[in-house]
Amino acid sequence: MGNIEFISSLENVKENDLQGFFVGWQNPPTPARHLELLRDSDYVLLALDPQSKKVVGFATAITDKHLAAYIPFLEVLPEYQKRGIGKELVTRMLLVLKEFYMIDLLCDTELQVFYEDLGMKKAAGMMQRNYTKQNGI
Numbered sequence: 001m002g003n004i005e006f007i008s009s010l011e012n013v014k015e016n017d018l019q020g021f022f023v024g025w026q027n028p029p030t031p032a033r034h035l036e037l038l039r040d041s042d043y044v045l046l047a048l049d050p051q052s053k054k055v056v057g058f059a060t061a062i063t064d065k066h067l068a069a070y071i072p073f074l075e076v077l078p079e080y081q082k083r084g085i086g087k088e089l090v091t092r093m094l095l096v097l098k099e100f101y102m103i104d105l106l107c108d109t110e111l112q113v114f115y116e117d118l119g120m121k122k123a124a125g126m127m128q129r130n131y132t133k134q135n136g137i
């Protein structure tokens with residue numbers, strides 16, 4: 001994982017530091033929208049390249065502040081994948097959320113092993129996607 005830094009503050013993060021995310025999305029949010037959703041999430045964790053100070057990975061969580069937490073986003077830039085950054089982000093997020101009764105997320109079946117390695121359990125889930133809103137409300 002080298003010298004990747006993990007931070008939970010958005011204080012010094014600018015739109016320009018959030019390039020290259022939402023890989024494969026047809027209508028992705030802009031970096032400005034990305035920054036807004038990070039600010040409006042209950043919890044955020046960022047992985048930073050210490051040289052460039054750019055964000056190379058992020059995870060968010062939203063909660064009801066009592067029992068339930070949901071992790072909608074986890075992404076590591078392709079060129080930084082397979083170096084343990086994703087696992088570190090999830091490990092840290094689960095620690096942040098450890099007082100919650102429920103911690104849920106949805107993922108593709110091939111990623112279930114990734115989350116099982118971090119102590120999570122498989123479950124069935126349901127979802128709806130309004131693709132015309134993919135870049136934000």
Ligand SMILES: CC(C)(COP(=O)(O)OP(=O)(O)OC[C@H]1O[C@@H](n2cnc3c(N)ncnc32)[C@H](O)[C@@H]1OP(=O)(O)O)[C@@H](O)C(=O)NCCC(=O)NCCS
Binds near residue numbers: 077
């Ligand atoms: C999933 C993701 C965050 C993992 O980040 P990462 O930094 O590469 O993860 P790590 O290096 O910590 O862990 C790598 C492990 O993840 C697993 N993994 C990652 N992507 C996978 C995939 N698409 N399918 C199956 N396993 C995968 C591998 O088993 C790998 O294990 P290994 O180290 O034994 O080879 C990254 O692949 C990503 O951003 N993907 C696109 C967005 C996404 O799918 N997010 C998850 C939403 S639920």
